[in-house]
Amino acid sequence: MQIAHRYDAVRPESHCEIAMTRNGGLSQLRCSNLTTGVLVFLALVIIGAPAHADVQRIELKTNPLVWNPEDRSETRAGELEWAGGIEIKSPTKEFGGWSGLAINPDGTAMLAVSDEGHWLSAKILYDERGRLSGIAEGRMAPMLGLDGEPVAGKMLGDAEGLVVDTDEPLAGQAYVSFERAHRIWRYDLGADGFMARPEQLLTQRHFGRLNSNGGIESIELLPPADADGEPRILAFTEDTLDPRGNIKAFVADGHDISWFALRPRAPYKPTDIARLPNGDLLVLERRFSMLAGVGMQLRLIDKDDIIPGAVVDGEVLIDVGQRYSIDNMEGLAVREDKNGDLLIYMLSDDNFNMLQRTLLLMFRLKGDISAAVGPVRLPRNPTAGELSGATFRSEQAEAAPN
Numbered sequence: 001m002q003i004a005h006r007y008d009a010v011r012p013e014s015h016c017e018i019a020m021t022r023n024g025g026l027s028q029l030r031c032s033n034l035t036t037g038v039l040v041f042l043a044l045v046i047i048g049a050p051a052h053a054d055v056q057r058i059e060l061k062t063n064p065l066v067w068n069p070e071d072r073s074e075t076r077a078g079e080l081e082w083a084g085g086i087e088i089k090s091p092t093k094e095f096g097g098w099s100g101l102a103i104n105p106d107g108t109a110m111l112a113v114s115d116e117g118h119w120l121s122a123k124i125l126y127d128e129r130g131r132l133s134g135i136a137e138g139r140m141a142p143m144l145g146l147d148g149e150p151v152a153g154k155m156l157g158d159a160e161g162l163v164v165d166t167d168e169p170l171a172g173q174a175y176v177s178f179e180r181a182h183r184i185w186r187y188d189l190g191a192d193g194f195m196a197r198p199e200q201l202l203t204q205r206h207f208g209r210l211n212s213n214g215g216i217e218s219i220e221l222l223p224p225a226d227a228d229g230e231p232r233i234l235a236f237t238e239d240t241l242d243p244r245g246n247i248k249a250f251v252a253d254g255h256d257i258s259w260f261a262l263r264p265r266a267p268y269k270p271t272d273i274a275r276l277p278n279g280d281l282l283v284l285e286r287r288f289s290m291l292a293g294v295g296m297q298l299r300l301i302d303k304d305d306i307i308p309g310a311v312v313d314g315e316v317l318i319d320v321g322q323r324y325s326i327d328n329m330e331g332l333a334v335r336e337d338k339n340g341d342l343l344i345y346m347l348s349d350d351n352f353n354m355l356q357r358t359l360l361l362m363f364r365l366k367g368d369i370s371a372a373v374g375p376v377r378l379p380r381n382p383t384a385g386e387l388s389g390a391t392f393r394s395e396q397a398e399a400a401p402n
Contacts, residue, residue: 054150055141055194058095060122062086062134065325065359078298078318080363083343084131085325088358094118094140096358100162100176100218100272101331101347102169110135110360111169112331112347113176117143117150117157119194121170124360130337132345132362141194143176143187148197155180160238160330161219161272165231166190175201177216177235182207184219184233184252202233206255210248214239218272218332220281225253234306236262236270236283246311260306263313268297272332276342279303283314284332284346293322296329296346317365327357340367 067082068074075082089095097114103124104110112120119141125134142150143159151157158179166172174187176198185198204210217238221231233252240248246261247270262270268285275281280303287295301314320326331347342365350356 055139056092058090058092058138058140060135060138061089063089064133065361068324070323077320077324077363078316080298080318080344080365083362083364084127084133085359085361086132086134088135088360090138092140095120096350096352098347098358099160099330099349101333101345102162102164102174103333103335103345104169105167105335107335107337107343109169110333110345111162111164111174113143113159113162115158115160115179115349116154116352117152117159119143132360135360139194144195144197146198146200160215160217161235162331163219163221164189165221175219175221175233177219179210179215179217179238180212182210182215184216184235202252202255206252207235207250207257210237210240214269217270217330218284220273220275222251222275222279230254234273234275234281236273238271239269244311249312251306258308260308260310260312262301263311265297265299265313265316268295271330274332274334274344276334277336281306281314282317282332282334282344284329286329288328294327294329295319295321296324296326298344318363325359325361327359329359329361337364341365 063086065085065087066072067077067085094114094116097116098112098120099115100113102111107124107126110122110124114120120138122135122138124132125136127133143157145151145156156178158181159176160179161177162174164172164174169189170193171190174189175184176187177184182204183200184202186201187196187198189196210216215237216235218236220234222234224231234249235252236249237247242248242259242261244261245264247264249260249262251258251260262283265285267287267289269287270283270285272284273281274284281301283299283301285297285299287297297319298317299314300317301312305312305314327348328351329346330349331345333345335343337343344363344365346359346361346363348357348359350358
């Protein structure tokens with residue numbers, strides 16, 4: 001693929017046409033006269049040719065799922081109701097490993113990140129009953145590092161958590177957490193799309209030592225402490241434990257870290273969180289063993305329990321095993337439909353393993369049940385004062401439990 005650019009000189013009759021590769025490399029330079037050509041060439045050498053992210057449209061194939069393959073009529077899923085699901089395949093070799101998920105308010109668009117350092121955007125399709133039935137218009141691109149180059153390898157590209165600060169995932173800023181080389185980066189997708197270079201927000205020098213493959217698995221945004229401040233970041237680790245054996249979690253207000261913990265429910269480990277509009281949290285958890293296979297659990301955490309030093313727990317909304325259409329469920333997102341029901345989306349990480357699948361599932365939490373959760377209103381960008389019961393005291397990372 002070539003992208004043509006035209007650069008006009010002072011005189012209209014003097015111009016250059018530049019053909020560039022999709023990766024931003026110079027493929028061809030044609031100018032109307034030698035002098036103009038030399039000047040443009042030197043300018044490109046000095047300032048660099050326009051950069052282009054390697055965004056590719058990908059082929060997506062989907063197969064519909066039923067919740068219980070042994071009983072196709074079963075739609076009850078704990079406190080939730082099955083609302084459709086699909087298995088997703090693509091011949092693109094980089095497709096897979098999806099760990100973080102964001103969905104827009106009307107459910108038509110999704111954004112995901114992979115633990116191999118890629119973005120995925122796509123349109124979500126529904127049948128005449130409003131059940132999830134497919135996705136289309138898939139696009140993938142490498143996530144860029146601080147140097148503007150794609151993050152390379154599992155050590156640097158292990159993206160796990162994703163949250164965006166606007167309704168439309170591609171119109172705002174995306175916060176991404178990484179394991180192994182533990183950090184949280186922010187990408188301005190609204191300004192630069194998948195060409196965005198990250199802003200480094202937090203690294204291990206701020207939050208201390210974490211387990212290599214059990215670091216910041218999930219993140220969310222909380223209202224700023226001050227009305228004119230930036231959102232705080234809520235983060236759960238996967239299996240970095242405090243001295244009491246609880247799963248470490250924190251709220252970051254800038255570089256100030258306040259710690260709390262999640263009470264483990266073995267053998268489950270948290271993989272993602274989604275903040276409800278009243279401030280409560282859904283926590284997605286998974287388990288795996290060679291004997292029992294995969295399992296999935298969803299807990300509801302009261303926002304008022306999230307205070308420094310606390311150990312939080314919550315009501316289990318669903319707890320199922322591999323009898324049902326699940327896999328290694330890692331991504332979680334929530335929206336509200338026109339009836340006031342909560343629609344809960346989950347995305348699986350296939351680990352690039354031929355024995356695993358990429359699944360996108362949707363569940364409904366009916367309005368009469370979700371009334372206990374409180375009024376459901378997005379936007380995604382939190383405002384000061386929404387989280388009255390969870391006011392955090394700032395404390396430096398050095399005071400965190402080991």
